[in-house]
Amino acid sequence: MDQGNTAFVLICAALVLLMTPGLAFFYGGLVKAKSVISMMMMSFGALGLIGVLWVLYGYAIAFSNGGTDTFVGIDGVIGIDTANLGLQGLLTTPEGALFPPLAFAAFQATFAIITVALISGAIADRAKFGSWLIFAGIWATVVYFPVASWVFNFTLGDGGVVDGGWIAYNVGAIDFAGGTAVHINAGAAALALALVLGKRVGFGKGVHVPHNPPFVLLGAGLLWFGWFGFNAGSELAADGIAALAFINTVAAPAAAVLGWLVVEKLKDGKATSVGAASGAVAGLVAITPACANVTPLWAIVLGLVAGVVCALAIELKFKLGFDDSLDVVGIHLVGGLIGTLYLGFFATDVGLVFSGTFDQLGKQAIAAFTVLIYSFVLSYAIGWVIQKTIGFRVRNEDEIAGIDTTVHGEEGYVLDRI
Template sequence: MTPVTLAAAGLDTGDTAWLLAATALVLLMTPGLALFYGGMVRSKSVLNMLMMSFVSIALVTVVWLVAGYSLAFGDDVFAGLIGNLDHVGMAGIGPGTLTGSVPTLLFTTFQLTFAIITAALISGAVADRMKFAAWLVLVPVWTLLVYVPVAHWVWGPGGWIAHSLGALDFAGGLVVEITCGASGLALALVVGPRIGFKKDAMRPHNLPMVMLGAGLLWFGWLGFNGGSALGANGLAAASLLNTLVAGSTGLLGWLFVEQKRDGHPTTFGAASGAVAGLVAITPACGTVSILGGAVVGLAAGAVCSYAVGWKFRFDYDDSLDVVGVHFVGGVVGTLLIGLFATATMTGGKEGLLYGGGPGQLARQAVAVLAVAAYTFLVTYGIGKAIDKLMGVRASTEEELTGLDQTVHAESAYDHGVLGHAAPQALALSTPHSKNRSPAT
């Protein structure tokens, strides 16, 4: 959207208040993701996992305000591929500048939170083994070369996917989910598998942390999708309800597959299924009915529960299933718009099952293929370039010891309490100390 001044349009305080709240909700998703991912890795690298998410907030914020926003949402300068540089450093945008009915500074911040979590999501594919220094280089470069162009294609003025192709993506199935999933696959191939992949058990070290992170993600997702209406209106309400419904059916779909396949519905499956449903409804929440939203979530929960096993079959180590959940879930949700889109939500376009013919489904498929191919190839190239420059893989010693100690010189837990007696505890347990106060 091109910014306008207050003289050309009026500020809507209701829309502004809702988008302020939604922006805070979306920002909370990145700390929620840090907990979600942190609980999924082994205890020796949990702090590194948390740091990869938190440092993404800082890195993407700087890049976005310097040039990212202008390139993504500035007026198109070349064939729907990229925006201009008129607003480098947020030049020309002040408190009185509006985008639609809300301040442009708020719209900028809302979109910034999307860019932040998209970058952070990629870290799950390379957990336990990527150099932290390489991650610090990757995030800003990737944001400018991958996220920003795709955001312009889909949401920017004159972007080719929205305006020339006519594909629909309400809140980020293409921009966020497919982009982070394809990037995760590319980086997993560049970095290579973890030591012991397909041989050693690499179970989540803290399932309560995983569940807490999933809950925070679900909470934030209400702002992620509902806020994408950019107003306090019926479309925001419908998108928010679709988000709740799809997360629920995604959870149920995953648990049904687990029960049938493995004989046990798990907490890890519940968290993963909810996230899969939320991923899939992201592009569709503003285009499908509540029934359509339920089907989208259910389909994603079931499909993604099988897709997470593909890494063992095709031999790529996507540590925390960014490909299996975010890429596959994003593809499911984006394609199902072509079946379930309804004019009641879109204002005109309809899917195949609502009498719209196969055209919208074809447009959605072209958009998926274009974004996935561009993202994979560019991310792979960035990863290879960084590898030649400084290396992307932690050393064998660092990986075996754990990145928390070797990179950050910290430990998430007192391992003596978790199973190995600490020196003080050993001293207090000896006969010589039986009359000693624990305080001494």
Template structure:
């Protein structure tokens, strides 16, 4: 066993806190993009994911992802002769995180519980990402049940496929098939998180149907200040997301950090250029969306490309996703906040670009070379198989979960509640106290419309 490093442990625990901050950041990002009458509900959909997934991860989720995998022997595809096709971690191996408080329980050079904490925050935000596709129309109860079922049936297994390496969490433990048997590279979750969440979002959007007035009435973001704040928090937290995935404070973390900066900056520029050339003006929503598109696309490639490759991925992600978000109008699905166009498309692009741009000198490439670095199509086909497999699995299971909820407790709020405001209908709260303005003798007064207030204004002789 490797000796536990205090520096690596401190970096991973700090990174876990940064990744956890991303979920409230996502709540701001999504919250500003919906209409004012749905901002609290939108933010609550992110926050409840922290509750349900946080508990499930401790009880058995971590074990389903990183326990000794059930699977079968099959011929190797990797040169190192890996033959085990791992499908699902044993949920009983680490149930309740038993046995992981010991000083001997480690993952590489960090305590096992530091790894548990880091991966828990990944699981939380993966679920929360899906919510943007069904804004303004999904019942809070339906969404809460979805977070539970999707975490257990979709995220936990797929996380094991991608992130669980043979022997990392237990002596002679088998990990997931994408990481070990297939040998696809996914540094921090292009498949497990972004393709997974993005295609699942499409499944939910199809089952729930569009918002009332979709395509005919304007549904503009109500508060771009919140959205820009959320984008900034996401970018800040994403350094923990990507650089923290090195699981150590060293060269690999440094490469991932710089690549995350470079790709995201380039993606914002790419998106704004598309807006300027296509629409005549760059927008703050475009800047925020470009930032997220770049973060998504570089996530799988952060450790396996060089900084120039990161810029190429970023520019492509910004431009491609800027066009992809318009596909919902062409095909008629209501992906409210562009989860499909940004996370699925961006995650797919970043995952596949590894097959072209993987630099064998990058520490996270582990010697793999992309097509442009003399590696031929070997890494590209591995990336494609992993991405397609996650796409099919996540879409089918997510669609089934969505149909189950629709047929049982129901998904959508009533048309009346959707039109009047989902915040009041689902939470009996309003995001803003928009009190009318009154004037008395040219002095402005702001009053809350309660019966007592109205009576008081009559006494004062106030008039509108």
């Protein structure tokens, strides 16, 4: 066992786990002051629930192996390795392994947690906490765990990967760290839930403004810090590819900040702190699938494109009439699509500008839109059933009063009582 690689994977897992509290601050600062506890609790609720489900059966679905006697399902599409329920099959390290299987399971657990937490931004200010947890558990089970298997699952042989999830292995799409499985997946689910829950009271441009931009900047900084574990850690080894992913995780979001701020300045006359934070996240989203397959110069170009396009895309909710509260669709769905499709043009060796063919672009499009459609349809169905049965949205009067007190019995700010 390589102790260096083991340490690398475990440290990267800790970095990715930090992204969920970072997201809580990022989202918490964007909502109104009367919803900050509710918003942050949706991230922490996802952390608790998905962390448990991953150990119980999530890993067994996402990394099922059709070649084992304990496998039940359709190889490469969906299945479960019953031997890995409760991670029981991972308690010993095979001879010659670079790191313990439990280290990899821990790393991937943090991906599952942050993906679910991302969705919550679309339903800020108006969702019941219990209904959110029910949705999160069902969605992780029938959407995230299978999609993670399509993208991240693999079987190693003497010559490298010999089998795996159908998107990565059969289709041949490139998604190094989760542009499809994480961002397109979460963004499509966010759009579905925004449609199910409907618009906030008084929804309109300029009506709902961030109550705490310093929280937003803090959250974006924590997300960026954790994202190094997300992208570089996906190499599962401290080597040159991890270093490339690392520097691209610097370059792309930095360029996206500039692109977003230029759009803000031209459109509104001011470059804002929230815009800088949002631009950084947009660049991080876009580079996620591409971080190990583009050069740093092409990463800068990708970041600029993502910053500009996502800054414009967040206006779509006002034009199309859906209330994606914190722009999960405009940043994660659009940014994920940009990063995934960008590889069809600029992926080293196989992109259009290097190979002269659209072959890789076709593979990227299949991966992106398959995940988008699958996630949207199932997310809408799950959300609709919850809304029609136990109810997903709080009452309008509770939303106006502030759901921190009505749902959690707490307030984010009580300085006037000290």
